[in-house]
Amino acid sequence: xxxxDSDAFAQMAKMWSEGGKAMxxxxxxxxxxxxxxxxxxxxxxxxxxGAAGGDDLVDxxxxxxxxxxxxxxxxxxxxxxxxxxxxxGGGTDMxxxxxxxxxxxxxxxxxxxxxxxxxxxQQFDASKAAPFAMDAxxxxxxxQLREILDSVAQGPRFADLAAPWMDxxxxxxxxxxxxxxxxxFAAVLRAAWGRAYSTYAQDWSLDDLKTGDVNAALxxxxxxxxxxxxxxxxxxxxxxxxxxxxxxxxDVKARMNEAAEQWAEAWQMPTRSEVDDMAKxxxxxxxxxRDLKRQLKAVIKAQGGDVKKPTxxxxxxxxxxxxxNTAKTDTANTDAS
Amino acid sequence: xxxxxxxxxxEADPVAQxxxxxxxxxxxxxxxxxxxxxxxxxxxxxxxSEVKIADAPADTVFRTDKVRVDHYHPVTDIRxxxxxxxxxYGLFGRQTMIDLQDDRSLVRTLLAAGIDxxxxxxxxxxxxxxxxxxxxxxDRYLGDCVEHVVExxxxxxxxxxxxxxxxxxxxxxxxxxxxxxxxxxxxxxxxDFHGRPDEFWEGEGFLNSWIGNLDADDVNKIIDTYGNLxxxxxxxxxxxxxxxxxxxxxxxxLAAMDGNPKALDNFLRMEKWIADRPDHPGEAARQWxxxxxxxxxxxxxxxxxxxxxxxxxxxxxxxxxxxxxRDHIIPVSCSKALGKFVADDLYEEIGFPGGHVGVFVxxxxxxxxxxxxxxxxxxxxxx
Numbered sequence: 001x002x003x004x005d006s007d008a009f010a011q012m013a014k015m016w017s018e019g020g021k022a023m024x025x026x027x028x029x030x031x032x033x034x035x036x037x038x039x040x041x042x043x044x045x046x047x048x049x050g051a052a053g054g055d056d057l058v059d060x061x062x063x064x065x066x067x068x069x070x071x072x073x074x075x076x077x078x079x080x081x082x083x084x085x086x087x088x089g090g091g092t093d094m095x096x097x098x099x100x101x102x103x104x105x106x107x108x109x110x111x112x113x114x115x116x117x118x119x120x121x122q123q124f125d126a127s128k129a130a131p132f133a134m135d136a137x138x139x140x141x142x143x144q145l146r147e148i149l150d151s152v153a154q155g156p157r158f159a160d161l162a163a164p165w166m167d168x169x170x171x172x173x174x175x176x177x178x179x180x181x182x183x184x185f186a187a188v189l190r191a192a193w194g195r196a197y198s199t200y201a202q203d204w205s206l207d208d209l210k211t212g213d214v215n216a217a218l219x220x221x222x223x224x225x226x227x228x229x230x231x232x233x234x235x236x237x238x239x240x241x242x243x244x245x246x247x248x249x250x251d252v253k254a255r256m257n258e259a260a261e262q263w264a265e266a267w268q269m270p271t272r273s274e275v276d277d278m279a280k281x282x283x284x285x286x287x288x289x290r291d292l293k294r295q296l297k298a299v300i301k302a303q304g305g306d307v308k309k310p311t312x313x314x315x316x317x318x319x320x321x322x323x324x325n326t327a328k329t330d331t332a333n334t335d336a337s
Numbered sequence: 338x339x340x341x342x343x344x345x346x347x348e349a350d351p352v353a354q355x356x357x358x359x360x361x362x363x364x365x366x367x368x369x370x371x372x373x374x375x376x377x378x379x380x381x382x383x384x385x386s387e388v389k390i391a392d393a394p395a396d397t398v399f400r401t402d403k404v405r406v407d408h409y410h411p412v413t414d415i416r417x418x419x420x421x422x423x424x425x426y427g428l429f430g431r432q433t434m435i436d437l438q439d440d441r442s443l444v445r446t447l448l449a450a451g452i453d454x455x456x457x458x459x460x461x462x463x464x465x466x467x468x469x470x471x472x473x474x475x476d477r478y479l480g481d482c483v484e485h486v487v488e489x490x491x492x493x494x495x496x497x498x499x500x501x502x503x504x505x506x507x508x509x510x511x512x513x514x515x516x517x518x519x520x521x522x523x524x525x526x527x528x529d530f531h532g533r534p535d536e537f538w539e540g541e542g543f544l545n546s547w548i549g550n551l552d553a554d555d556v557n558k559i560i561d562t563y564g565n566l567x568x569x570x571x572x573x574x575x576x577x578x579x580x581x582x583x584x585x586x587x588x589x590x591l592a593a594m595d596g597n598p599k600a601l602d603n604f605l606r607m608e609k610w611i612a613d614r615p616d617h618p619g620e621a622a623r624q625w626x627x628x629x630x631x632x633x634x635x636x637x638x639x640x641x642x643x644x645x646x647x648x649x650x651x652x653x654x655x656x657x658x659x660x661x662x663r664d665h666i667i668p669v670s671c672s673k674a675l676g677k678f679v680a681d682d683l684y685e686e687i688g689f690p691g692g693h694v695g696v697f698v699x700x701x702x703x704x705x706x707x708x709x710x711x712x713x714x715x716x717x718x719x720x
Contacts, residue, residue: 212358214365218589226581230539233577239550246551250558257562276467276564283468286402290477 149173174251181248185241188232196228373588375596380605388605391433393444395456399485403460404478406485408453409444415451419714420495420519422447423486424456425479427502428617429571432456434610434697435500438603441698446707452714457482457503459615467564467619474621475509476643483510483517494654496718498522498710500697501667502625505635508675509642512651520718521652522710524659525693527667528649529636529674530629540665543578548630556626566622568614578665607698636674649678655717659687659696659706666693685713 152169204220232238257272264271300306399406406423424444426432435456436444447454457479462469486495497518499507504526511521531549534542548556559566576583582590594600617625634640640647656679660672669688676684687709689696696702 210354210358212361212365214362215369222581222585222589227539229580233543233580234546239547242547243550243555247555247558250555250562254558254562272464272564276464279465280468282465283473287473287477 171255174255178248178252181245185245188238188241192228192232196225200224369592372595373592376591376594379596379601388609390606390609391436393436401481405458406455406482407458408455409448412448413451417451418720419452420718420720421453421486421490422496422498423483425499425503425507428459429502431613437606437698443697443707446703450711455486461615462618464564469618470620471624472643475506479506479510487517494519496520499526500524509647512647512649513642513645515651515653518654520655522657525661525664525667525696527671529671530633532668532670536670537668542668548626553627560619560623565616565619568616572614652679655683657685657713661693661696662688662690664693
């Protein structure tokens with residue numbers, strides 16, 4: 001039996017890699033069309049790629065692509081790209097290794113080579129940059145972009161000149177940082193899952209699997225995964241990633257708060273800070289009233305007086321209805337303040 | 338046995354073995370699927386309004402701001418010669434957990450023993466409550482609630498039972514106003530917020546570690562950004578303390594219940610309680626995280642309530658300290674630390690072999706914890 005025909009995971013890996021390649025082909029075609037269109041516009045006709053005056057905009061486009069996707073190489077649509085990315089089949093190899101435990105040894109999935117599966121999974125980490133992972137995008141975004149955003153955001157402010165682009169740059173920078181922090185946190189957890197799988201692959205032997213006792217296999221997996229996650233949650237790389245993610249997330253949230261404040265201010269609506277201000281004043285006044293009441297109680301008691309329970313004042317309409325109703329009175333001793 | 342030695346066992350037929358294994362695997366998977374379907378069918382037939390928790394009848398007898406004191410109706414004509422007990426929960430969840438259902442209710446156990454039971458309900462804090470501090474919760478709110486019950490008790494001291502953060506409030510009030518109390522009961526209460534990390538078991542002490550990993554500015558930023566400490570955030574943190582349990586409770590966990598109505602009802606009630614997680618007022622949360630968790634001011638003697646340092650050695654009434662030996666939220670050493678501050682003849686402990694919430698909601702806890710509490714009150718606290 002041919003491996004590719006029967007092995008579902010190899011088929012799936014093939015589908016993913018072909019899909020990625022198809023996307024890159026489409027992008028390259030779009031690039032060509034863009035180039036053709038712009039060349040035609042500049043020269044009064046359609047100039048194919050390579051023709052005089054036709055490549056300037058294409059080059060600009062490719063430079064932009066290279067800045068955003070370091071693995072991208074200019075050239076013909078089907079030119080091979082960086083060998084260790086998913087785009088050219090290096091990813092196919094990686095996925096094959098990951099999902100096809102038979103990549104190196106014996107036929108048949110169920111009793112295949114578990115260590116290879118675990119190794120393949122562990123190789124699938126941030127440094128290999130799976131493009132659909134959040135951390136991969138942040139790795140693609142060049143450090144120059146952060147520097148540009150920083151320099152814009154931290155520039156001098158002028159008294160009579162608004163500079164909304166500075167706030168926008170700061171917001172973008174914070175968003176980039178959050179994505180980076182989220183990616184790093186995800187990477188730590190991915191490594192933990194990889195270790196859990198390695199341990200499982202070593203502890204749960206092929207003979208154990210051969211019994212068909214899936215419940216026992218599942219319980220073993222849950223126990224091993226739990227132990228690994230608990231262990232990871234104490235380690236310094238987890239703590240660092242967690243703290244950085246919290247900080248980055250709070251920066252983004254604070255920026256959202258600021259935007260909401262500015263919007264409310266613009267529309268003459270009460271802002272959150274104003275309402276908080278009022279709450280603070282009310283809290284302080286309440287505290288003073290309580291302190292005064294206690295002092296008064298103490299003075300009255302010291303003078304031998306009786307501190308009466310406050311009675312609740314009722315409105316005129318309530319007093320009227322009370323006279324005609326036989327409703328049960330509330331036994332609550334309400335604080336009259 | 339032949340002269341050549343023991344007879345060799347016939348070699349197992351690998352095909353037959355493989356077929357047996359497949360058969361076992363498929364039957365186990367089918368059985369699990371069937372169990373899951375039964376549980377799903379039962380849950381699909383339930384209505385949220387039918388999932389009832391904390392429905393022991395009570396009257397509201399005192400209010401201040403959003404805080405109220407509820408007085409439970411007696412369930413027996415027996416009146417124990419024990420002072421009334423005021424139960425004080427914390428702000429990270431609802432006090433409804435102490436009366437989860439008929440047969441798992443600390444409240445009903447106390448009532449059945451003829452004890453007069455009150456409970457503090459902190460209400461639902463909103464953004465308007467962000468400036469409430471420990472001064473408010475310990476001295477003003479809890480102090481006023483206790484004074485009301487003392488007054489109702491003819492001016493005689495009462496028993497205060499604090500749970501988790503409510504226990505920390507209780508400890509502070511007992512230390513600053515000991516004259517109000519005939520006894521102090523605590524459950525799963527942190528006193529020493531650093532504890533003994535070298536004694537932590539594998540699932541213990543994460544909160545201590547994670548919060549200790551933050552700077553004061555990180556905590557300040559959380560509070561300044563959100564106003565309060567969001568209930569959703571604390572809920573997510575608590576879930577991550579037991580990662581696999583949290584990931585599997587709605588799939589493997591439900592399947593394991595096999596459609597059992599009792600087990601599923603218990604589950605739904607717990608879920609209802611867990612989902613009801615109010616926000617924690619911001620300034621009090623700032624103190625909780627910075628002053629207590631990070632700087633451990635309570636055991637250092639530098640934590641202040643209304644300008645007065647809380648001196649735990651001033652606790653001069655009988656104390657019972659209940660903690661859970663497999664508590665993943667409050668390490669045992671964080672609770673047991675109170676024993677250093679209270680005189681030996683006044684201090685008792687109960688270590689329950691369960692988890693943080695199991696101390697109240699497990700079937701076993703009704704005898705060990707609730708029963709132990711009643712026994713202690715009968716022995717140590719008299720009207």
